[in-house]
Amino acid sequence: MNRFSREQMAARVARDIPNAAYVNLGIGLPTMVANHLPKDREVILHTENGLLGMGPAPAPGEADPDLINAGKQPVTALPGASYFHHADSFAMMRGGHLDCCVLGAFQVSVAGDLANWHTGGKDAIPAVGGAMDLAIGARSVYVMMEHQTKSGESKIVADCTYPVTGLACVNRIYTDLAVIDVTPVGLVAIDIVPGLSFAELARLTGVPLRDGTTVADAA
């Protein structure tokens, strides 16, 4: 089966982020979105450990241990950046000032519930970080994940079986098979990987799904 590559997924997310947006990119796959932001757009990146105006990774040998992102990787600060403390940083998130955040996920439900912090396993050590704040804080919450688990189950579910991070918070899901909007009338596929039919996507997804690709073409 044809699949969007991780780079293609990141590029697709980047295309949906408008000029002048304030954006938080979660740890892991979402971090790749930064490399695909169109050059003609100025997008301001926030990292919850206290920096607005985050730049790319530093040149080799120029890493500063006091200048890191939420994943504790070295980053840089752009002209126009500002530093602030943790309460101010999370006030910025919780207060709805970020236009968008992009997060990884274990599961997303048809209602937009997000599960991305804890497998719930008995021997798993839980760690939540800023995931719950991002889930409820940003105006738009985008999820990037593989469509299916390694064993072939859909990660888009009727109800999350993993512990949730936030309820009804996801607005759009980017997978290796499709882009799906979470709407008041249910899930709507707005983009499908070339070669995959809507019917096949719906079957693989396993929950009610509308075809928004033809509507989009007609519009």
Added chain:
Amino acid sequence: MNRFSREQMAARVARDIPNAAYVNLGIGLPTMVANHLPKDREVILHTENGLLGMGPAPAPGEADPDLINAGKQPVTALPGASYFHHADSFAMMRGGHLDCCVLGAFQVSVAGDLANWHTGGKDAIPAVGGAMDLAIGARSVYVMMEHQTKSGESKIVADCTYPVTGLACVNRIYTDLAVIDVTPVGLVAIDIVPGLSFAELARLTGVPLRDGTTVADAA
């Protein structure tokens, strides 16, 4: 009858403020305390409009309209000063970080209730400013006021007849006749203007009052 002058009252309050104390001096009479702080003590003044390390009034002609105190009078900033916004300033007060504040008052009750913001008169326009925050925020709340109203009634009362600013918040009262501690066992006069007997002070005060002056001498 002999009375402490306003300068004497201010000097008496200043004597009770230890080195290294963080202090907020309210509008009016309390402002005079600053002029009487002993030179060998370093006391840091806070003004709720966003300055810690407030200095004296500027030299003539050097007033800066952007550098004022809570009474909107021009002030200066000492070396070591810092500026902050209003939420941070009142967090500092509410959080119990000020060692002491000195406030004027209409009335103080035997329980330490403070009335200093509103006469309650029908045609009076109410204004509260930071009075309620200071009343409940500082570790020690000192009140400076005349002992009696112009018509000779005690301003130290069983229960405030004016609207209260805060409940059980006053620790010490400095008047033109005495210095009185508000304690769990009631009011205790610890200093009386020379020439006035405790019995006479108690009569003028009109509420239960203990004599702490002899105890202090004995200690």
Added chain:
Amino acid sequence: MINKIVPSAAAAVADIHDGATVMIGGFGTAGMPSELIDALIDRGARELTIVNNNAGNGDIGLAALLKARRVRKIVCSFPRQTDSHVFDALYRAGEIELELVPQGNLAERIRAAGAGIGAFFTPTGFGTLLADGKETRVIDGRNFVLEFPIHADFALIKALRGDRWGNLVYRKTARNFGPIMAAAAKCAIAQVREIVNLGDLDPEAVVTPGIYIQRVIEIPLATRVAAAPGAAA
């Protein structure tokens, strides 16, 4: 490219509508965005709810807005001042509504709006007239009052310097309500003495990150002083 700089005070306030809630920075006249208020008067929006620490001084700025009868309600901590005669007259005539809030609760309620806090328990005001009818709770043996955020449609604030991203630094005690009002309003408009190039403000010393600011207008210090004789001529 991001450019929040607008060409005039009139343009900055052009969409402030009748019935809007408008926060106005300043403590007395320190930090009061007088030119933006003048533009708001010219704009003509009515039935405004104004949030400010005071209720106007003399006959300029906020007092002039009140005098022009554009304000339905004012939320503040200290309306009564020696030079608040405009407010005093309106209040006594029953022509303006007053919500009096202790200054720290005012600041914290504004901060809560910007910080996404739904409500908070504060010790300030407990047992007083200003907490009448409000929910209270004893926490760890201490009395608290439940207070709710104050949101706004617009904030008009004054800062020292700003850049095209909306980053701001302030000047001395003129900082006061500016940073928290910017965060509490859907649209925050800052007048600055000087617009600087992006990157000129020290990122360690930026007080208001640009995310909170939608529009920046440069009003050099000299303008107002110089304009006065001109206007009189």
Added chain:
Amino acid sequence: MINKIVPSAAAAVADIHDGATVMIGGFGTAGMPSELIDALIDRGARELTIVNNNAGNGDIGLAALLKARRVRKIVCSFPRQTDSHVFDALYRAGEIELELVPQGNLAERIRAAGAGIGAFFTPTGFGTLLADGKETRVIDGRNFVLEFPIHADFALIKALRGDRWGNLVYRKTARNFGPIMAAAAKCAIAQVREIVNLGDLDPEAVVTPGIYIQRVIEIPLATRVAAAPGAAA
């Protein structure tokens, strides 16, 4: 005269007692006050409750404190990291208690302690395991959870520069939890790279006003690096 400068890290932590709640600044190792933590290990206080964003990295700093079995309980948002093996082993052995708090609630609860807020309603965590059993409320149609302040006996933080009044400025993202922990603790102890003269810090750029700091200790940047070979020798 006010002089909050103490001569050594040992002196700075000399009264941290068994059973104390100690906040430790830092996000990972950025802003972690390693020399103060080392002094705390030497001090020997046991049964500590530690508040930090993480639960230690590698075998130094907070991880070393855990390894020395001085910590009864840790309050944090993100214990599990690639190099949190010390914590992981203690946790799996049931030898350390964990209170897991979403990072924004952790920050806001610490801020509330310093700001005198009794409790607050936050949207973060609603409907999740981490809000189990907590009071909730619908405000303006949105779901909130009631959270309470986290107070501490001591805070150990790291800053860039400080003066004898305790005023502090930080460096880049090493600022993180320092300012709010300083305000939430009865006794806040700051290690700074450099002590400067009173008045050398720009009053517009001071991040932590001295009122929040009880002790300042200078630990120049070179010390740790230089000490390592010496210790090995």
